[in-house]
Amino acid sequence: MVSTNQPEVLEHKPATGVPRTLVSGLIGSTLVLFGSFGVGWLASVSPLNQDPFFIMMRTETFWVITSVILLTLGCWVLVRAWWRLGQKLAGWPEGSLAVVRKAVLLWSAPLLVSIPIMSRDVFAYIGQGRLVMAGQDPYSDGISSVSNWFQLGTDTMWAEDGTPYGPLYLLIEYLVVAAVGHSTDLSILPSG
Numbered sequence: 001m002v003s004t005n006q007p008e009v010l011e012h013k014p015a016t017g018v019p020r021t022l023v024s025g026l027i028g029s030t031l032v033l034f035g036s037f038g039v040g041w042l043a044s045v046s047p048l049n050q051d052p053f054f055i056m057m058r059t060e061t062f063w064v065i066t067s068v069i070l071l072t073l074g075c076w077v078l079v080r081a082w083w084r085l086g087q088k089l090a091g092w093p094e095g096s097l098a099v100v101r102k103a104v105l106l107w108s109a110p111l112l113v114s115i116p117i118m119s120r121d122v123f124a125y126i127g128q129g130r131l132v133m134a135g136q137d138p139y140s141d142g143i144s145s146v147s148n149w150f151q152l153g154t155d156t157m158w159a160e161d162g163t164p165y166g167p168l169y170l171l172i173e174y175l176v177v178a179a180v181g182h183s184t185d186l187s188i189l190p191s192g
Contacts, residue, residue, distance in 0.1 A: 018088055018099055025081030025107040031074025032117070033110040038067025040115025043123060043153030043184040048115075071117065078107065116188055123153030126187045128163050129173030138163040138170055152184055 038057040048054045057063045085103055089096040116122045127143035130152075136145060142160035143149050149159070163170065180186035 016088070018085070021081055021084045021088060022099075022103055022106055024084070025078055025103055026110070028074045028077030028079075028081055029107045029110040031070045031077060033074075033114040035067045035069075035071025035074055036114040036117050038064050039071060040117045041120045041123070041153060042115060043151060045148070045151045046153075046185050048185060081107070113189060120153055120155045122188050123184070124155065124158040125173050126177060126184065127152060127154045127158070128165070128170060129175075129177035129187075131163075132170050132174040133177050 042048055127146055127149055128138045130146045131138045139162045143154050144159040176187055
């Protein structure tokens with residue numbers, strides 16, 4: 001028996017099944033998008049609250065339950081897709097970073113236009129941007145000093161609190177509010 005004492009070289013083969021995994025993740029994030037229509041947070045002043053489609057999705061039992069199922073299933077499919085992508089790209093074969101970038105872009109696109117789920121913090125960010133726009137100090141003034149703050153979707157927990165965020169983040173919040181005016185629905189797209 002001859003021993004060469006050379007370390008074993010592992011070959012990195014191109015990942016197989018990646019396109020199927022990318023499609024799976026896109027399906028998952030699209031399910032989350034559709035689920036958000038029925039259970040996501042909308043400001044009370046949102047025109048979507050008067051749209052017949054959203055009224056149906058948010059008030060009829062069948063559609064609310066369907067939305068919860070779509071949201072839950074979408075989250076599971078998306079988590080599984082990330083897990084599978086990690087398995088398929090183990091060892092970082094050539095082109096892995098490009099695949100990850102493609103996955104992030106594909107899977108984020110539906111989520112960027114979904115209605116906020118699980119948290120209303122995005123509305124607090126919008127409120128902080130409105131504070132800056134009004135010339136008030138977000139570090140000492142609460143969002144409740146902005147007129148119509150409650151109808152704009154901010155949780156009452158943030159009504160009197162100053163912001164914990166730095167000046168750069170406040171500038172971004174201000175720019176978002178300045179760019180879209182008083183439309184809460186448009187504000188949540190870039191802020192979410």
